[in-house]
Amino acid sequence: MKIITTYLMFIIISFVFFIGCSSDKQKWYRGNTHAHTVICGHADSTPEFVTAWYHSHGYNFLILSEHNHFIDPDTVKKPTELDNEFILIPGEEVTGKKIIHTTAMNINKIVDWKSESENKTDIIQYHVDGTIEAGGQAILNHPNYKYAVGASDIIDVENLYMFELYNGHPKVNNEGDENHLSTEEIWDSLLTAGMKIYGVASDDAHHFHTIDSAHSNPGRGWVMVNALELTPAAITNAMTDGKFYASSGVFLEELTVTSDYIKIIIDEVKTTEQISKENMNGRSSTDSTNEFSLEFIGDGGKIIKTINSSSATYNFDKSQKYIRAKIIVRRNNRFGAIEEFYAWTQPVFFDGR
Ligand SMILES: [Zn+2]
């Protein structure tokens, strides 16, 4: 991977800045945290096929996140022709009451899903606690699937640092509707209320053999993680610290984040190649003027600044509690409509979080 390796994360503790630099060894790793196999009974490929698909499509890591079933990576035969670094991170999709699903990432045993409570916050907390007890970290999945989970259900959950901002399954309602917030609006609501929670994009892939917009195909949502090494622990820790971006089609050539500014350069070649693939579903757009937009978003989800360019450096407005960037790439699809694809950087906090 030739993506720029400079990524400066900062942490504010008691109003004191601690700025840490990434070393030359730090790299960007592409991964999918959510995929299913024939083991669940409603997906079309074996663990070996799914693993080989991600490996052959340039990914570096994958979680085989089966419903209430722990797939031990040691039992999955991996491709012998390993031309790029690739690992399986052990995981499970904890599939509980009230349609609450949680990816248990980097666990060492199965996580129980049978919480006693009927309260949604309690159920999410049960998944999170069980995941941490199994040595991992939790990602709350597809909150808008059947509109099961709202911001008020999430805000009081402790030790939850990630949720699915984008899920590639066609039935998960990422965009919300007239009565429900989009997942991005849920995120801004949580961030504005003081939660430290990062946005993940994943495939939730089920169908590797029927490719169309009605099926849950691989390759639509992924994360790009900035980590010291490609191990389950290093990737999980980096994501829990927010050292990644989420994508529904956009690759970045550079992402540099310091305590003062964020610098973004879109990788136009890789992005064009990716969003031209038949499995890619964009969000419909009315902007026929700008191919690229970089939005810098603060408290309440308000867009503080828009730069219609494929690259920019933005100096943070530190009067905000947080700032995050949304990278937008538009294209005309084969039906003549304009579609948008995104990358989302993680929020930088200015309120001591
Ligand atoms: Zn699910």
Ligand SMILES: [Zn+2]
């Ligand atoms: Zn799933």
